[in-house]
Amino acid sequence: MSYIEATDTSLRKTGQIKLHGASGFVGMRKAGALVAKCLDELTDIVKAGVPTSEIDEFVRNYAFSHGAYPATLMYRGYRYSTCTSINHVVCHGMPGDRAMKEGDVVNVDVTFIVDGWYGDSSRMYVIGPIARKAERLIEVTYEAMMRGIAAVKPGATTGDIGFAIQSFAEGQEKCAVVRDFCGHGLGKVFHSLPNIVHYGKPGHGIALKPGMFFTIEPMINLGGYGVKVLSDGWTAVTRDRSLSAQFEHSVGVTETGVEIFTLSPKGWHKPPYL
Numbered sequence: 001m002s003y004i005e006a007t008d009t010s011l012r013k014t015g016q017i018k019l020h021g022a023s024g025f026v027g028m029r030k031a032g033a034l035v036a037k038c039l040d041e042l043t044d045i046v047k048a049g050v051p052t053s054e055i056d057e058f059v060r061n062y063a064f065s066h067g068a069y070p071a072t073l074m075y076r077g078y079r080y081s082t083c084t085s086i087n088h089v090v091c092h093g094m095p096g097d098r099a100m101k102e103g104d105v106v107n108v109d110v111t112f113i114v115d116g117w118y119g120d121s122s123r124m125y126v127i128g129p130i131a132r133k134a135e136r137l138i139e140v141t142y143e144a145m146m147r148g149i150a151a152v153k154p155g156a157t158t159g160d161i162g163f164a165i166q167s168f169a170e171g172q173e174k175c176a177v178v179r180d181f182c183g184h185g186l187g188k189v190f191h192s193l194p195n196i197v198h199y200g201k202p203g204h205g206i207a208l209k210p211g212m213f214f215t216i217e218p219m220i221n222l223g224g225y226g227v228k229v230l231s232d233g234w235t236a237v238t239r240d241r242s243l244s245a246q247f248e249h250s251v252g253v254t255e256t257g258v259e260i261f262t263l264s265p266k267g268w269h270k271p272p273y274l
Contacts, residue, residue, distance in 0.1 A: 019211035031119030032261030046125040052084040056095035071111035083109040102128030121262035122248040141245040142270040144169040152258035162200025176225035183215040217248030
């Protein structure tokens with residue numbers, strides 16, 4: 001694998017990993033902060049009786065009113081400004097008329113383009129009282145993501161990230177890491193190298209260097225890790241209909257470790273959001 005400074009090639013997929021300088025970190029902080037604020041504001045929207053289409057409308061309007069653009073809108077034909085994944089939906093759930101109800105857990109995934117930079121994050125939300133098994137799954141998934149982030153530093157590898165996530169998550173009862181989807185490089189491109197798989201072996205994979213930007217976004221199932229994509233071409237669900245949860249942050253490799261670009265300004269990192 002080769003690396004390249006993110007200059008005039010920033011808008012192209014070159015098959016190389018882009019290494020960003022100080023201006024890139026400034027751009028990613030701004031994009032990430034706006035996404036995190038939007039996810040904070042959604043706590044007043046994600047409630048019982050509200051259809052997921054209202055989440056999508058809120059996210060779209062929030063982006064436009066803040067001079068941003070929702071990256072998923074018309075991306076490869078996708079017609080929505082967010083993904084809303086409820087219960088056994090693993091990822092890429094399409095907003096619609098389905099109203100959320102008490103006991104549901106839902107992941108909302110938001111990506112904004114701000115001054116050409118992509119901020120990408122998702123969080124779990126809970127609708128009213130939920131089952132203890134759902135609470136535990138959310139706790140495990142969040143902790144798995146944070147352990148993966150803690151493994152990021154110059155000289156580490158993508159395999160170190162995957163191992164940190166998998167060894168923790170699959171050490172918990174009935175929890176399995178989804179293999180079919182992964183984190184990805186980003187910056188001024190939505191999806192680029194490196195791919196960040198959420199399982200692996202220490203020391204394997206791609207070496208991490210300062211200036212790399214990517215997402216870490218593990219999906220954990222409370223059952224088997226198998227998934228399937230529905231006929232709409234987007235919605236991925238667990239094969240055994242078990243619950244699934246996901247958290248996602250955009251991060252950058254610094255000279256000494258890692259910077260998270262999408263932290264909640266209110267400290268609302270995982271539910272309950274108080």
